[in-house]
Amino acid sequence: MNEQLDVATMPTATGEHRQRAVEISGVTKRFGDVVAVDSLDLTIADGEFFAMLGPSGCGKTTTLRMIAGLEFPTSGSLKIFGDEVGTLPPNKRPVNTVFQSYALFPHMNVRDNVAFGLKMSGVGKKAAGTRADELLELVQLSGYQQRKPSQLSGGQQQRVALARALVNKPKVLLLDEPLGALDLKLRHEMQNELKDLQRELGVSFVFVTHDQEEALAMSDRIAVMNSGRLLQVGTAEQLYEQPVNRFVADFIGRTNLLDATVADGDSIVLANGTRLRAPSPHAPGTKVAMSLRPEAIVIGTRDEVPADQAAHSLDGVVATTTYLGHSVIYDVKIDWIDLEVRCLPERAGGRFAPGDEVAVWWDRTSDWIVPDDIDDEIHHDGPIDVVQAAQDRDGPT
Amino acid sequence: MSNITEPRGATKFLLRANAGLVYAFFYVPIVVLVVFSFSDNRNVGVWGGFTFDWYRDLADSEPTKDALWASVQIAAVSTVVSVVLGTMAALALERFTFRGKKVFDALLYLPVIIPDVTMAVMMLVFFSQAANFFGFSKGFTTVTLSHIAFSISFVSIVVRARLAGTDDTLEEAALDLGATRWQAFRHVTLPVIMPGVVGGGLLALTLSLDDVVITQFVTGSGWTTLPLYVFGLIRRGVTPIINAVSVVMLVASMALVAFSLLAQRIRSHDPV
Amino acid sequence: MTALDIEPTQIEQPAAPVATPEFEASNIRQNRRRGLLIALPAYTYLILFFAIPLFIVVLYSFGTRNRFRGTDLANWNLESYRALGDDIVRTVLVRSVTLALITTVICLLVAYPLAYYISTRPPVVRNLMLVLVMIPFWTNFLVRNYAWYVILGTDGPLSRVTETVGIGETRLLFTQTAVVLGLVYGFLPFMVLPLYASIERIDGRLLEASRDLYANGLQSFRKVLLPLSMPGVVAGSILVFIPSLGAYVTPEILGGAKTTLLGSYIVTQFLTASNFPLGAALSTVLMAIMLIATMVYFRKGGRTL
Numbered sequence: 001m002n003e004q005l006d007v008a009t010m011p012t013a014t015g016e017h018r019q020r021a022v023e024i025s026g027v028t029k030r031f032g033d034v035v036a037v038d039s040l041d042l043t044i045a046d047g048e049f050f051a052m053l054g055p056s057g058c059g060k061t062t063t064l065r066m067i068a069g070l071e072f073p074t075s076g077s078l079k080i081f082g083d084e085v086g087t088l089p090p091n092k093r094p095v096n097t098v099f100q101s102y103a104l105f106p107h108m109n110v111r112d113n114v115a116f117g118l119k120m121s122g123v124g125k126k127a128a129g130t131r132a133d134e135l136l137e138l139v140q141l142s143g144y145q146q147r148k149p150s151q152l153s154g155g156q157q158q159r160v161a162l163a164r165a166l167v168n169k170p171k172v173l174l175l176d177e178p179l180g181a182l183d184l185k186l187r188h189e190m191q192n193e194l195k196d197l198q199r200e201l202g203v204s205f206v207f208v209t210h211d212q213e214e215a216l217a218m219s220d221r222i223a224v225m226n227s228g229r230l231l232q233v234g235t236a237e238q239l240y241e242q243p244v245n246r247f248v249a250d251f252i253g254r255t256n257l258l259d260a261t262v263a264d265g266d267s268i269v270l271a272n273g274t275r276l277r278a279p280s281p282h283a284p285g286t287k288v289a290m291s292l293r294p295e296a297i298v299i300g301t302r303d304e305v306p307a308d309q310a311a312h313s314l315d316g317v318v319a320t321t322t323y324l325g326h327s328v329i330y331d332v333k334i335d336w337i338d339l340e341v342r343c344l345p346e347r348a349g350g351r352f353a354p355g356d357e358v359a360v361w362w363d364r365t366s367d368w369i370v371p372d373d374i375d376d377e378i379h380h381d382g383p384i385d386v387v388q389a390a391q392d393r394d395g396p397t
Numbered sequence: 398m399s400n401i402t403e404p405r406g407a408t409k410f411l412l413r414a415n416a417g418l419v420y421a422f423f424y425v426p427i428v429v430l431v432v433f434s435f436s437d438n439r440n441v442g443v444w445g446g447f448t449f450d451w452y453r454d455l456a457d458s459e460p461t462k463d464a465l466w467a468s469v470q471i472a473a474v475s476t477v478v479s480v481v482l483g484t485m486a487a488l489a490l491e492r493f494t495f496r497g498k499k500v501f502d503a504l505l506y507l508p509v510i511i512p513d514v515t516m517a518v519m520m521l522v523f524f525s526q527a528a529n530f531f532g533f534s535k536g537f538t539t540v541t542l543s544h545i546a547f548s549i550s551f552v553s554i555v556v557r558a559r560l561a562g563t564d565d566t567l568e569e570a571a572l573d574l575g576a577t578r579w580q581a582f583r584h585v586t587l588p589v590i591m592p593g594v595v596g597g598g599l600l601a602l603t604l605s606l607d608d609v610v611i612t613q614f615v616t617g618s619g620w621t622t623l624p625l626y627v628f629g630l631i632r633r634g635v636t637p638i639i640n641a642v643s644v645v646m647l648v649a650s651m652a653l654v655a656f657s658l659l660a661q662r663i664r665s666h667d668p669v
Numbered sequence: 670m671t672a673l674d675i676e677p678t679q680i681e682q683p684a685a686p687v688a689t690p691e692f693e694a695s696n697i698r699q700n701r702r703r704g705l706l707i708a709l710p711a712y713t714y715l716i717l718f719f720a721i722p723l724f725i726v727v728l729y730s731f732g733t734r735n736r737f738r739g740t741d742l743a744n745w746n747l748e749s750y751r752a753l754g755d756d757i758v759r760t761v762l763v764r765s766v767t768l769a770l771i772t773t774v775i776c777l778l779v780a781y782p783l784a785y786y787i788s789t790r791p792p793v794v795r796n797l798m799l800v801l802v803m804i805p806f807w808t809n810f811l812v813r814n815y816a817w818y819v820i821l822g823t824d825g826p827l828s829r830v831t832e833t834v835g836i837g838e839t840r841l842l843f844t845q846t847a848v849v850l851g852l853v854y855g856f857l858p859f860m861v862l863p864l865y866a867s868i869e870r871i872d873g874r875l876l877e878a879s880r881d882l883y884a885n886g887l888q889s890f891r892k893v894l895l896p897l898s899m900p901g902v903v904a905g906s907i908l909v910f911i912p913s914l915g916a917y918v919t920p921e922i923l924g925g926a927k928t929t930l931l932g933s934y935i936v937t938q939f940l941t942a943s944n945f946p947l948g949a950a951l952s953t954v955l956m957a958i959m960l961i962a963t964m965v966y967f968r969k970g971g972r973t974l
Contacts, residue, residue, distance in 0.1 A: 027688070070569050072696055073688035086688040090572045103570035107588040116584075117574035168575060408886055412786040416798075419783050419857070423805045426816035426854070429826055433819060443825075486711035493704025501708055504715050507723075510963050512915025514932045515726070515952040518939060522729060522949070523722035546718040549711055607809050610917050610932075614939070624811045631815060631922055640819070643812040654807040658800075 019081060021046040021172050021204040022067060027076030027086070029062050029228075036062040038228040040076070044172075049198050050206045051215040054225035055251070060208045063225075064174050067206065068097045081171055091120075096170040100177045102161040104149035110136070110160050111145035117168040135163040138197070155186050166201070173198075175207035179214060191218050212252050216240070224248050240293075245370050249291040256297075256339050258290040259372070267311075268369065272335045277311035280369035287372040294342035296366035299330055299352065302359040313361035314339075318352045332360055427647065434640035451641035461642060464626035471537065471622060472605040475544035480598045482545070483552025484590075490553070491560040492568075508550040516547060517614035524615055535617030543615050544605045551604060552597035559593025599657040603650065723956075729949035749950035758934075758951075765931035768845060769913035772852040776860040776909045777902065779853070784864035784901070785894075799865065806858040814922045817851050818842065821923070843925030851919040856912060860905035867901020868894075907966045915955055931955065 022044040029037040037059040044050045052060040065071040066078060069090030078086035085093050096117070104113050111132050118128035136142050139159040149157055158178065165173060178194070179187045195218055198205045209215050215222045216236040223233045224247075232244040243249035246257060260268040260276070262285060268278045278290060305313045316334035328350035330341040341360060343350075352358055434452070438445030455461055489495070490502060508516070520543045524535060567589065571581035587594075609624045616625065623646070630639050686692065730749050752758060787798045805813065820827050821842040828840070841847045871894070879893040880886070895902075917932030924930065929937075931951065938948030 068573055070573070072693050074690050074693050075688055077687045084685050084687060086685065087692055088685045090569075091575045091577060095573075097570070097573045099566050099570055101564060101566055103564060103566040105567060105570075105585055105589075116571070116576075120571075120575040120577075120580055120584075164574065412782050412789075415779070415782045416786050419779060420801060422854070423802070423857075426813065426820055427805065427808070429820055430812070430816040433826075482711040482714055485707050489704050489708030489711075493700065493707065495701040495704035495708065497705070497712075498708075501712055504712070504720065506963075508715075508719060510911065510959050512912065512932070512955055512959060514915050514917050514935050515956050518935060518948060518952045519719075519722035519726045521939060522725050522945070523718070526725065542718055546715070549715065553711070603807065607811070609811055610936070614936075624809065627811055627815070628918070628921075631818065639815065643809075643815050646809045646812050650808045651804065654804065 018048075019046040020044070020079070021048070021081060022206065023077075023079040023082075024063070024067075025077040025079075027063075027066065027073045027078060029059075029066060029071060030074045035228050037066070037073075040228075040230055042223060042230060042233065044204055044206060046081075046204055047202050048204050048220045049195065049218055050204065051219035051222045052206065052208045052225060053210070053212055053215040053222050053251075055210060057227075058225040059228040060223075060225050061176060064097075064176055064206065064208045067172070068095055068174050069093045070097075094168075094171040095174060096165040096168055097174040097176065098158070098161045098165045098178055100180060102149075102157045104157055104160055104164075106149055109146050109148055110141070110152070113149065113160055114164045114167055116164060121168070131167060132163070135167055136160075138166070139163045154181055155190065158182070158190065162197075170203065172204045172206060175205060177209055178207055179209075180211075187214070194218065216252070224251060226251075242368060243291060243370060246289050246291075246372060249289075249368070249370050254294055254340065256292040256294065256337075257370075258292065258337060260288055260290055262286045262288055262369075270337075274314065276314075277364070278367050278369055282369065282371060288369050289372050291368045291370055292339070292362060292366065294329070294340045295327075297339065297341045297360050297362050299332065299341045299343060299358050299360050301357075305359050305361050309361045309363070312364065312367065313359055315357070315359050318354050318356045318358055320354055321350050321352065323350060330358075332358060334360075430640060430647065431644050434637075434644040436637070436640075439637060451637045452645075454638050455641040455645065458638065460621075460626060461623070461638075464621050464623040467537075467620050468606055468622040468624070471541050471544060471620075472602055474541050475548055475605040476598055476601045478541075479545045479548035479552050479601045480594060483549045483597055483601070484556050484594055486549065486553040487556035487560055487593075488586075491557055492565065505550050505553055508547040509554070511547075513608075513610040516543075517611040520546070520611060521614040535615055536620045539615040539617065540612050540620060540622070543611050544608060547611070548601040548604055551600050552594075555597035555600060556590060556593040559590050559596075563589055596657060599653060603653060606650075726949045727953050729945050730953045732946045732949075749946040752947055753950060753954065758947075761929055761931055761934045764845075764928070765914055768849060768852070768930065769910050769916075772849050772856065772913045773860075773906050773910045775849065775853050776857050777906060780857060780860040780864055780905065781902075784861055784868050787861075787865055788869045799862070802858050802861050810855065811918060811922075813855060814851050814919050817847070817854060818922055821847050821850070842923065843927070845924070845928050847923040848916075848920050848928060848930070851923040852913045852916060855916075855919060856909045859908040859912075863904035863908060864898065864901040867898045867904070871897045904966060907962050911959055911962055914958065 020043050022042070024040050024042040027037060027040045028035065040059075040063060042063075052063060054060050062071060066073050066086070067080075069085070069088060069092075073086050076086065077084060080094060085095075105116065108116070111129060114135055115128040115132040118131055119125070123131075133142070133145065136144065139162050141156060141159050141163070144152070144156065144160075149160065152160065158181075175194075179190055182190060191214065194205070207218075216239075219236065221233060221235055222239055224231045224239060226247055232239060232248050234242075239248060239252050243252060249255050250257060258270055260270045260278075262280060262282045263269045263275065264284050265281075266277060266279055267275055268280065268288060268290060269275050276290070280288065282288060302315060314334050316332040316337075316339065319331040319333045319338065321331075322329040323345065325345075327342050328345050330343070330350065330352060332339045332341055339360060433444070435447050435449070436444045437448035437450065486501075486505060490498065490505075520539070524539045528534065563586075567585050568581050571585045572578070576584065606622075607624060608622070609628055612622050612625050613628070616622070621629070623642075627639060627642055627646075630636065630642075731746060733746060733748060753762070787795055790798065819825060822828070823840050823842065825842075841850070875893060875897070876889065879889040883889045883892060915932050916930065917936060920928065920930040920933055924933075935948050935951045935955070938944045938951070
């Protein structure tokens with residue numbers, strides 16, 4: 001049972017099943033000795049806003065380029081709406097790309113840039129111009145037809161790149177780090193605009209980013225990659241709350257990772273011998289890490305710890321406090337561990353000061369156990385069925 | 398990179414003086430030449446009152462006009478061919494890999510560093526042999542072929558510089574949008590490198606029009622180019638008409654340079 | 670309103686094969702072939718009209734001059750190279766190398782302060798000054814040498830000026846000085862530009878700091894500025910030395926029969942003396958010197974011309 005397939009063919013609100021816009025099976029890409037993408041299996045549904053997320057060099061951009069046709073896979077199948085396109089050149093695929101540097105043609109004005117795709121497929125000058133104008137209106141750049149790219153701001157250039165990529169009515173739109181070059185405020189604006197645009201057009205958007213916050217904010221589903229391998233695919237919630245391994249837990253948001261060994265089905269033992277109640281599906285003796293999100297940890301004095309939570313609580317000393325206005329971050333030192341705890345400010349600032357002895361605890365559903373293996377062990381079994389794992393742990397919801 | 402700061406005191410004066418002298422050194426000869434081209438005196442370096450005589454003689458001079466026409470024809474063919482071949486070479490080197498690429502790259506550099514004399518010698522010897530083989534005589538063909546031989550490299554250097562500074566994702570974008578390779582080249586690559594191509598062309602034109610030694614060695618009867626003609630005049634015995642010819646050539650080259658700089662300026666308003 | 674309301678453009682979907690390593694490899698091969706094809710015209714041309722002529726010349730340098738003023742290639746020998754040691758040839762060579770060195774040094778001494786001064790100017794002035802350096806270079810080479818011919822002649826303007834000032838007549842034409850003058854005039858831009866490029870790249874703060882640390886400007890120059898600008902010095906020197914060594918037009922116009930230099934000497938071998946092997950040997954040697962100098966240039970991190 002493969003979770004990602006379920007979502008892809010999940011019935012929409014109207015009850016029809018969604019088509020598979022992009023289907024990548026067993027795709028590997030090698031550049032000489034370097035394996036950029038390792039046996040990738042991924043399905044993207046029609047109408048999805050899909051993100052590929054990971055650190056530099058993880059293979060996300062290479063994968064995007066393979067979908068676009070700018071690279072050919074070394075092996076594997078790549079289908080778009082059921083048609084095998086892996087070996088087709090880019091100009092024969094129903095896919096268009098918004099490049100990271102926008103790649104606007106400097107010698108053409110905005111209108112000619114946008115109309116380019118149509119002119120290449122033989123559409124007459126007048127018709128192409130009209131279509132270009134429509135698209136410019138869609139991206140709110142009407143009136144900019146005659147300008148040259150060098151006369152536009154970064155945000156405007158991006159809109160032109162967007163319009164240009166949409167003019168051919170692609171079945172899938174690819175975006176390579178689209179918001180990287182924009183300043184923060186503009187980025188937030190564009191995030192919303194892109195989402196609106198995608199919803200309006202109903203076309204799958206596949207974008208690549210290394211900014212996990214951006215991915216979480218915009219996407220319907222996210223694929224996390226590292227070192228050429230797909231680690232996990234899921235919604236923002238699934239990735240945040242049920243990361244499949246250490247890397248994903250650490251990459252998405254901030255988290256505390258405590259090394260431990262599984263004692264039995266119900267508890268784990270930390271390196272210093274402390275036993276904590278933490279159910280997990282792993283065999284006793286498995287090396288694991290416990291992932292605790294800073295905002296899930298409660299901080300207080302030992303006597304404040306509720307009785308039923310004592311089995312997953314720890315004692316420590318506050319090392320530093322950082323006041324951020326909307327929250328307070330405590331660095332709590334527990335033996336060799338540094339726990340980051342985030343809570344709302346109380347009174348003037350935080351309640352505790354460096355040096356205070358405190359206890360930390362968390363709700364029994366707030367922790368998440370991840371196996372401590374290296375990525376490849378995960379990969380060969382395919383992405384873990386996280387939905388099932390969560391159900392096993394918490395009981396049917 | 399911060400600017401180097403102003404020099405002070407005595408150093409400043411010395412530097413300024415040096416700069417002034419150097420620029421004077423550069424331009425005084427040119428000014429002198431222009432001035433004396435209007436001098437009414439058979440002795441070239443002596444002033445004898447203002448006159449247009451030499452220019453009139455120049456306009457009437459058949460040999461000069463023939464030489465000019467010869468130069469223009471040779472330069473035209475040489476420029477066109479070397480621009481085409483040089484641009485192709487630049488594209489191949491900047492956008493592709495292939496077996497023998499390094500050798501090609503090195504080969505392309507040789508004509509730039511080789512001294513005039515050596516090249517003249519080479520071509521002379523080659524055409525002497527080839528003449529026996531193919532039976533063509535020395536003249537337009539040999540000169541033009543030689544000019545092309547050294548111009549290709551210069552054109553390719555200029556175009557390569559332009560190509561290297563260009564975003565190659567432009568071509569990818571064109572392909573992504575539905576262009577064939579040829580369409581991408583014609584509608585995207587070529588327009589973008591055009592300033593380089595034009596610059597290379599002007600360079601090839603200048604090199605061909607200016608060449609003396611190589612032309613001297615490989616030319617045949619009836620194909621004396623303008624520089625060759627002037628060169629001959631100077632060695633045979635100077636007459637003031639040379640001044641006039643020189644000034645005309647000077648003005649022409651300056652005009653060409655100005656034109657080329659302007660053309661580059663206009664284009665470079667589109668940052669890549 | 671969406672832009673998708675109008676009928677979609679049709680994109681053909683031919684049945685495409687699944688990707689395999691063989692496909693990838695063949696695609697790479699295709700690209701290589703394309704590259705080679707595009708390079709082919711220039712490649713062939715240069716082989717035919719450059720590499721082969723060069724090869725023939727080197728071949729000729731091993732030949733002998735036969736009785737009928739032709740060249741005999743049958744008996745290979747190193748006669749011509751041995752002849753390079755002859756007094757006449759040696760004199761010419763030594764004279765040429767000396768003049769080229771003198772020219773290079775003069776250019777260096779004159780261009781360095783200029784390049785430094787230009788780099789202290791504001792950007793607009795800087796560009797203007799650089800263009801002004803380049804403009805004479807772009808004018809016809811022959812004409813520029815001729816201008817000096819006019820100036821240096823007896824009764825020429827220079828002589829007039831020195832007479833008026835009281836130094837007396839100057840007869841510089843047809844002397845080695847005239848040749849050096851002409852060479853410096855012709856190749857000074859080749860020294861200014863690399864020097865400027867190299868000096869401009871130096872962080873001005875380093876010079877500031879050195880001025881604080883060292884007692885006077887001279888020390889600061891020797892210990893900091895000069896070493897940092899060395900790449901430019903080397904580049905400029907090579908760019909001046911090489912053409913000066915093989916110069917032909919300048920010595921012909923400004924030098925006299927007494928000052929035969931390498932360029933003219935080679936030309937004579939071919940056009941007058943018909944001693945092709947010797948001329949070929951000299952050309953080969955010249956070519957070899959150029960190649961070595963160029964390799965030094967690139968080794969020292971020189972950038973493409």
